[in-house]
Amino acid sequence: MLKIVHYINQFFANIGGEEMAHIPAEVREGIVGPGLAFKQAFKDEAEIVATIVCGDSYFNENIDEAKTSIIEMVKKYNPDLFIAGPAFNAGRYGVACGTIAKAVKDELNIPVLTGMYVENPGADMFKNNIYIVSTKNSAAGMRDAVKKMAPLALKLGKGEKIGASSEEGYLPNGIRVNFFEKERGSKRAVKMLLAKLNDKEFQTEFPMPDFDRVEPNPAIKDITKAKIALVTSGGIVPKGNPDHIESSSASKYGKYDIDGVIDLTEETYETAHGGYDPVYANLDPDRVLPVDIMREFEKEGKIGSLHRYFYTTVGNGTAVKSAKGFAEKYAKELVADGVDAVILTST
């Protein structure tokens, strides 16, 4: 029989709602709350040996501590599988389930599974790292969630081959897996076309990669008069990274004054980016943010002037939505400052 450790929050452990969300992680022998539904679904094939309960606020405000203590708890039981949730549409619970499941998988090297609603922020954050079963948006969907999670849990626990997302019910994770459909492709194409023609819902079998192609602005009429700003997602920051821009999944950007700076040096600037070998960027940060060349051009009259501030963030795994949000803010400042053009550098 497979041994499973289950992770749930204070609400599903029947401890309380928001007012009890501060409780730290604790472990209980056997089944608590939704574990019962899993037990019924597993029959004799698997057993929940322990349940870890943790408050959502506690987890999210003390991530490192919570992770360390929970991993210790899980380790003690030496389980074949770790299940978190399902979290449905509860945002902090979803993020906690994703975070802890990924940590258990990475550090203890055992299979993990969670479940949540597709719009739960935890889904987008972790669907490419762990299997997340797609559930309904409220706890009323528990039966349905368990029905989908239990068979996948058993497969994962036994180390069996996992089929395609549409067969197993997990959220598409960027890994394309072959499987046999019930109908041949041409028949599916006809059905899809009929749905599309009748404005009914249909699901493409291959979602196109997301593009956000931007139409170029008209060219600058006289570049020798233009005020140009530098903006980068390459993570160049003043030495010491004063605003603590994260090395990946950045939540903010920085704005720094380069008045009088003619060259970025190893002593004064560095990169905060964690997604590439930083050696060459740190040796000469102009390689990513070309202040030196811009100053030369400024001096030679090839451009009007270099804007006094540069904007910087880390593009490493940063959500497109956050990046757009940054740009919306600083674009306004750039316009207000009379900047005519921006050079965006990436890595």
Place this chain on the structure above:
Amino acid sequence: MKLELGYILIKDIQFSDVSKVENGTLYVNKEEVKALILEDQNFKAADVELAKPGESVRIMPVKDVIEPRVKVEGPGGIFPGMINKVETVGSGKTNVLKGAAVVTTGKIVGFQEGIIDMTGTGAEYTPFSTLNNLVLICEPIDSLKQHEHEKALRFAGYKVALYLGALAKNLTPDEVEVFETPNLVEGIKMYPDLPRVAYVFMLQSQGLMHDTYVYGVDAKQSLTTMIYPTEVMDGAIVSGNCVSACDKNTTYHHLNNPIIHDLFAEHGKTLNFVGVIITNENVYLADKERSSNWSAKLAGFLGVDGVIVSEEGFGNPDTDLIMNCKKIEAKGIKTVLVTDEYAGRDGTSQSLADADVSANAVVSAGNANEVIELPPMDKIIGHVEVTDVIAGGFDGSLHKDGSITAELQVITGATNEMGFNKLSAR
């Protein structure tokens, strides 16, 4: 245009003194077939073998698969412009030896893909493992150039298929299916309330070993045009495409185009299947622009509400596929695309070499890079000496016991982009 297809169901194939069809068995006189092949002086030797469903047989390297058919009534003959005269086909009656096929093998160039396994894992991926196959092994004369070799082999296949098809000419079919496309005006009158749908049928046309012929014309030299769906069933389109085994359209696929069949199945019920637009996949970018302009223009001209577009091949045709989609969607005509994927062995790479937001309805025929294990077979038919090259050379590896670890792309028809199979990916 109206065509009646009569299916004579073939359940077994055997060699015999006399070629004939009796009680669902196709009897073949081996010597007659060999003599037919050797009529072409480009071949110095020929052999013929049988491969039946369930047998421990591997056929490789496969060039083409052809279904035997014969015209019973109506103008023209099967494969017009190639073997028979350039007469407009697609009407009257045609008999089909359903369940049988002619498979040509050959090593036109030193590297070749194309495996049909009649049993085991590989058999699940190729539709041809379910057929009673007559396999042709033709040895070219020493000095034969690749172009001539490809052509000779192609014609050997057609000739033998017609030879077998002729056996069905006077037989009473086990099953009959009727397909009819009215002219545009009649169609609108018959189904005023149904959405009008066309099929945009992309044909591989990139040069040596990548060609498709329409009534004998190399598709790369043709502008996008129209054809009745039933003309395709009479062999108006044939394959000279020997590359990319998993997603090339063999002549068998053309004859049995599943999109045409499945659109006919809904014709008059949920949609009005107006006709087929055939367009090419050339190498020259200006050609791609021109051909896709014409597909969109013809779709607009026909006044259709929706189209299904099928691709053939890998990489470069993705650009044609997306151009067709973009331009047709821009006319307010809804599109569904059928393609396969090259998402890498681990399934994480970008599947297509081109993409566009308008391609929001795509049917996937599977990831051709996915790795499969093919068990050893008792018998290998074809050119055994190339086994090593085909299986071990590029996308797979041949093990000592004869088993093969390979990417799905070596299997003939595995990820066919007409949607012939049930395989898909998510």
Place this chain on the structure above:
Amino acid sequence: MIITNNDWVLNKYKDIYNIVYINGTFKDVLIAVRDKLHIGHELLTHPLGSSVKPSETPFKSVMITDKKNNTSIDSIYMIENAIITYDKFNKDKLLSISDKVIEDLKLIDLTVLQSALNI
């Protein structure tokens, strides 16, 4: 202009067309093409010329405009996608191909290019 690493193409067309011969791999050709596109040349043939996959042939010929215009975003997009596509194929086996096969592959590359030149 033809950018190629196929000496058959070089020998056949060197007196008629402007040829840049690359003594290198399929990818080196794609990179050389990309560099030309960045300075304003445009693609004339698709950089993934045929269904012979990058895992199957080391040879590649691509035609681009002789003239330089404004940088064509469509061309850049196409070459970048071609490079991504090239990278995803496993090319281990290309090292062990025989001379006969090499000749065949050069021929295929040449004829695919010809199919574009003849129109």
